[in-house]
Amino acid sequence: MSNPAQATGLLIxxxxxxxxAAFLIRYMNRDRKWKTEYDxxxxxxxxxxxxxxxxxxxxxxxxxxxVDLFGIRLPMTAAVTHFTLIVIGIVVLACYCIxxxxxxxxxxxxxxxxxxxxxxxxxxxxxxxxxxxxxxxWMNGQLQTPFINLLCAFMLIAIGVVMTAKKAADEREEAxxxx
Amino acid sequence: MKNLQMKAARAxxxxxxxxxxxxxxxxxxTINAIEKGxxxxxxxxxxxxxxxLGRTLDELFWETD
Numbered sequence: 001m002s003n004p005a006q007a008t009g010l011l012i013x014x015x016x017x018x019x020x021a022a023f024l025i026r027y028m029n030r031d032r033k034w035k036t037e038y039d040x041x042x043x044x045x046x047x048x049x050x051x052x053x054x055x056x057x058x059x060x061x062x063x064x065x066x067v068d069l070f071g072i073r074l075p076m077t078a079a080v081t082h083f084t085l086i087v088i089g090i091v092v093l094a095c096y097c098i099x100x101x102x103x104x105x106x107x108x109x110x111x112x113x114x115x116x117x118x119x120x121x122x123x124x125x126x127x128x129x130x131x132x133x134x135x136x137x138w139m140n141g142q143l144q145t146p147f148i149n150l151l152c153a154f155m156l157i158a159i160g161v162v163m164t165a166k167k168a169a170d171e172r173e174e175a176x177x178x179x
Numbered sequence: 180m181k182n183l184q185m186k187a188a189r190a191x192x193x194x195x196x197x198x199x200x201x202x203x204x205x206x207x208x209t210i211n212a213i214e215k216g217x218x219x220x221x222x223x224x225x226x227x228x229x230x231x232l233g234r235t236l237d238e239l240f241w242e243t244d
Contacts, residue, residue: 041205101206
């Protein structure tokens with residue numbers, strides 16, 4: 001990204017996003033706390049999840065170094081490339097947590113959480129589709145910053161799919177236990 | 180190894196996994212994992228479960244052949 005105005009806009013957007021996320025977490029928690037609480041089993045699982053996510057991002061960043069050293073030009077800007085790695089890390093973290101019952105906190109209101117995820121996913125998907133329609137997502141043979149919206153939508157959809165699959169797996173297992 | 184003693188003690192008090200989980204401050208999934216033998220709880224959680232179910236540590240968490 002060589003445009004300082006665009007970079008500043010993105011930076012402000014990210015900071016605003018983080019502030020909004022903090023307030024959404026507070027709204028999402030039943031006790032209106034800023035922090036989601038987890039029990040001991042969940043904390044242990046989350047520790048492993050952070051570990052896997054960390055190594056995933058490390059490995060991908062290492063690959064990126066060699067991609068750069070070999071002079072391979074990726075069909076996306078540097079900002080999009082690094083954001084993609086962050087999203088992959090988050091997906092690894094979330095999927096591991098979901099599969100080990102460590103994603104939903106003790107004080108999480110699932111109804112509110114679902115509303116937030118669906119709304120955020122829809123907004124990002126819509127912004128991504130509009131960018132495709134405007135032709136701003138692909139320029140100079142590279143994916144541009146608006147692709148980040150599609151990535152966020154993909155991340156939220158992936159989390160929703162894994163949560164649904166986990167719920168189905170739990171129900172199947174409980175049905176098996178009852179028999 | 181499944182913790183059948185804990186499951187029986189909970190059932191004897193007519194508590195669901197969710198009820199016990201709320202009383203000891205953990206998730207239902209954690210209680211389920213302990214009963215299935217998938218998770219070894221810390222001594223603090225063992226004590227909290229024993230207090231709620233009115234049993235001793237030996238009764239609930241000591242392996243019997």
